[in-house]
Amino acid sequence: MIEMKQIQNKNIVSPRGFTAAGVQCGIKKHKKDLAILVSDVPASVAGVFTTNAVQAAPLKVTKEVVYNTGKMQAVIVNSGNANACTGKQGIADAYEMQALAAQKLGIEPYLVGVASTGVIGEVMKMEPVKKGIEMLVPDAELESGIDFAQAILTTDTVMKNTTYITTIDDREVIISGTAKGSGMIEPNMATMLGFITTDAAIESAELQQALSAITNVTFNAITVDGDTSTNDMVVVMANGLAGNTPLSPAHPDWENFYTALRLVAEDLAKSIARDGEGATKLIEVEVEGAVSNEEARKIAKTVVGSPLVKTAVFGCDANWGRIIAAVGYSGATVDPGSITIKIGGATMVENGEPISFSEEELIEILKQQEVKIYVSLGVGKGHGFAWGCDLTYDYVQINASYRS
Structure with missing residues (x-):
């Protein structure tokens, strides 16, 4: 133990x-x-x-x-x-x-x-x-x-x-x-x-x-x-x-x-x-069902690193299309018909098919200081995590004037 x-x-x-x-x-x-x-x-x-x-x-x-x-x-x-x-x-x-x-x-x-x-x-x-x-x-x-x-x-x-x-x-x-x-x-x-x-x-x-x-x-x-x-x-x-x-x-x-x-x-x-510059939220992405643990981590990091995903989280916009797009261009092995996506426990996509969800519920989930995105690929047993933050107006301000 x-x-x-x-x-x-x-x-x-x-x-x-x-x-x-x-x-x-x-x-x-x-x-x-x-x-x-x-x-x-x-x-x-x-x-x-x-x-x-x-x-x-x-x-x-x-x-x-x-x-x-x-x-x-x-x-x-x-x-x-x-x-x-x-x-x-x-x-x-x-x-x-x-x-x-x-x-x-x-x-x-x-x-x-x-x-x-x-x-x-x-x-x-x-x-x-x-x-x-x-x-x-x-x-x-x-x-x-x-x-x-x-x-x-x-x-x-x-x-x-x-x-x-x-x-x-x-x-x-x-x-x-x-x-x-x-x-x-x-x-x-x-x-x-x-x-x-x-x-x-x-x-x-x-x-x-x-x-x-x-x-x-x-x-x-x-x-x-x-x-x-x-x-x-x-x-x-x-x-x-x-x-x-x-x-x-x-x-x-x-x-x-x-x-x-x-x-x-x-x-x-x-x-x-x-504590990312200007950040207001921690984003955790968990991926399971990938071909390997390495590919799971690769997909998770691609999703959490996507500027469009990061800005959607900042704006409390449950835009799962940005998530699935990042999964697709990650370079990892995926089967679009087997992908399931959840945000904070609310299912957005199941086995490649969109699922009806409550916008109000998702807005409340996305307002939290920690937002979890879950992706299941259904093509293997690989499992991995990545962490990042939302992308805010303050990030631009901080880095536009870093030397001054």
Whole structure:
């Protein structure tokens, strides 16, 4: 039996041996913009990164830590400047951030990851960064975890935190996550940064295997606007201080750990979709009866990413024709005569035939803050989900004036 529970009022510093801090150093005018996350000991690390061919300088640094070192003890993060498309100077600045953070903590630079988010194409202001690193005093207080979560935000309207506790070898193991992301959300990956901490003992190879698989059904299953950013990453640090025997798929409690990690990732992914720029509603699309799970997820993501579906949800318009059209152009295998579509439990189409429904009932369903669209294909056993948000006037306003 899988054992776990979600814990409120916990955050990224809740697992044993993690500390954090966040300050305002001057990259942004009035908000926190520099943060650090630290493990007491070098931690096993796993990471997933944007598939955009144009990748920001910090990704080069962090990839080297994840793939070459296999251990990470800290990550320095700034918001307000993506340090992307900044040439050789950007690479030098990313390495300098790594070196300065390592010096501050008294650890080796190769144990420090770097992450940046914000405006693309502007050279990093290093004087505020240098000053800010000196200001950082990481500790294990929940308030410091909140400071970290606030300092990584850009156009986000809320912090994104979640924590689960599970049992490994009769020991309590904690997994916590913090993320940022609101626009340019079209994983693989999205304009998102995700940081997950756990005190579980697990080697980097097994952690990477778990994160990669989980990413496909969580972070890679959300979309806001179809744009893939240059800076996206999710990093998991596992420092082993819970004292369990090292986890692997052969461990009797592997499912406890894997499920808790998936739930953390899913919570963060959904919170990003819910906080899409200008969004008023979270849209969940569930697809079953596809040829495969992969095709089910592909269809779900196509539907939730359709601008016409997103605007229909915003306008409380039960226009199921837009849904079935998105199913049809998804590129997946479909049989039009076997498709069933429901919105919030109300059937619109059954086995390819339109069903009479109450407009008033559907308007009330579409007014809710969470709207569920269900699609059954009847051509296989594949099952999958995707999450997104409605497309509003405010999205245009926010992105029309992002640099100003």
